[in-house]
C-alpha cells in the first residue's frame with residue numbers, strides 16, 4: 343500500500359467517523375424530539391378526553407338534572423354512609439309511598455306517583471324506543487345531502503361525524519315526557535322537512551308500536567308535537583249507578599261515578615263547592631251527571647231532607663221523573679217563579695237563622711234546596727232581555743248566598759261561553775264533559791286546564807258521561823265517568839221518593 347492509498351483510507355475513515363458521529367447526534371436529537379412530541383401528544387390527548395368527559399357530565403347534569411343528581415347522590419351516599427343505610431332508607435321510603443298509595447291513591451299519584459312513573463317511562467321506554475318507532479313509522483327524514491363532516495386529529499386519524507355514520511337519517515328528538523294516570527304525553531321536536539300532520543297520519547301505527555289502543559297527536563308549537571299514548575282506560579265501559587234503597591247519605595260526599603283510577607267519585611251537594619256547572623255538547627251525558635247523585639241520595643229526598651226543584655226548558659228530561667221534583671218549571675215564566683220562590687225561601691231562612699248559626703243545619707224542617715237547572719243557557723241567553731236579566735239575577739243570588747243557608751244550584755249547559763252563561767264564574771265546581779272545541783275547556787275549567795291534560799274536546803262520542811273535573815283540591819285535571827242511570831231507574835227513583843215503593847233492586851248499566 344503506497345502513501346497515496348493510505349492517505350485516502352485515512353481521510354475516508356475520518357470522514358466516515360464524522361458522518362457516523364453526526365448521524366448519532368442527529369438520531370439522538372430526533373429521538374429526544376420524538377419523545378417530547380409523544381409526551382406532548384399523550385398529555386394533549388389526555389386533556390382532550392378529560393375535557394370531553396367533563397363536558398359530557400356537565401351536559402348530562404344540565405339536560406337531565408334529576409337523574410344525574412340522583413346518581414350523584416346515591417354514589418355520595420354509598421361512599422360516605424355505606425350501602426346498607428341506603429338500602430334501609432330506600433325501604434322505608436318505598437313503604438311510606440306504598441302506604442300513601444294504599445290510603446289515598448289520587449293524592450299519591452298527583453304528588454309522587456306520576457313523577458316516578460314519568461321518570462321510569464322516559465328512561466325505560468320513550469328515550470330508548472321512540473326513535474326506533476318513529477323511524478319505523480316513517481317519521482324520520484333521510485337526508486343524503488348531509489355534508490360529510492371529517493375531522494383530522496393530531497395522530498392523523500379521520501373521524502367521521504355521527505350524522506354521517508347514521509346514513510343521513512334524522513329522527514325527531516324527545517323533548518319532554520309526562521305520564522298521567524291514563525295517558526303519556528311525549529313531546530318531540532320535529533326535524534326540518536316534517537310537519538305536524540305527518541304525525542297525525544302515523545298515529546295508528548305509533549299506537550301499535552307502543553302496544554296501546556289509542557294514540558293522539560297535538561301540535562304544541564310549529565316544530566313541536568305531543569304524541570299522546572293512552573296506556574289504559576278504566577272508564578271505557580259505562581259505570582252502573584247505585585241501587586235505589588236504604589243507605590246512610592252524606593250530602594257533602596255523594597257517590598256520582600268513578601274516576602280514571604277506578605275509584606269512587608263523590609261530589610258535594612251541600613256546603614263548600616256544591617254549586618256546580620256541567621258543560622257538555624249534545625249527547626255528552628249531562629243528564630247522568632244530574633240523575634246519578636239523585637239516585638245516591640234517594641232516601642234523603644224521600645225523607646224530605648232534600649227538596650229538588652227542576653227547571654227543564656226542554657220539557658222532556660226532568661219531566662220523565664216529574665214526581666221527584668218539589669217545584670218544576672218549563673217555560674221562562676215558570677222558571678222565574680220557581681227561582682223567585684227559592685230566593686224568598688232563602689231570605690226567610692236568613693231572617694230566621696241570622697245571628698244564631700253560621701251554617702243552617704239540614705233537617706226535614708229546613709231541607710237542602712237543590713235546584714237542577716237543565717239547559718241553563720236556553721234561559722240565560724235565548725229569552726227576552728227582561729226575563730233573562732231576572733233569571734240571571736236570581737241564579738246569582740242563590741249561588742252567592744245559598745251555600746250556608748242550604749241552597750245549591752246545579753246548572754247544565756251545552757255552550758259554556760260567557761255570553762250564554764253570564765253567571766259561569768259563580769259556580770265554584772265545574773265539570774267539563776265532551777265539548778266541541780278546545781276553547782270550551784278553558785271556559786269551563788279555567789286557564790291551563792287543557793294544557794294540564796283536560797282534553798275534553800277529544801272525548802269520544804261513545805264515552806257519554808266521561809268528563810274532567812279540576813280545582814277544589816285537585817292538582818291535575820281528573821277524568822271521571824258519571825254513573826249511568828237508565829230510564830227505568832229514573833222511574834224507580836220517582837216511585838221510591840214518592841213512597842210508592844220501599845226499595846228497588848239493582849239498577850245497572
Ligand SMILES: Nc1ncnc2c1ncn2[C@@H]1O[C@H](COP(=O)(O)OP(=O)(O)OP(=O)(O)O)[C@@H](O)[C@H]1O
Pocket residue numbers: 580581622623624625626627628629630756805806807808823824825826827
Ligand atoms: N254515564 C253514562 N254512561 C253511559 N252512557 C251514557 C251516560 N250518560 C249518557 N249516556 C248515553 O248518552 C246518551 C245521551 O246522554 P244525555 O241525554 O245525558 O246527553 P245530554 O248531554 O243531556 O244531551 P242533550 O243536551 O242533547 O240532552 C244517553 O241516551 C245514553 O245512551
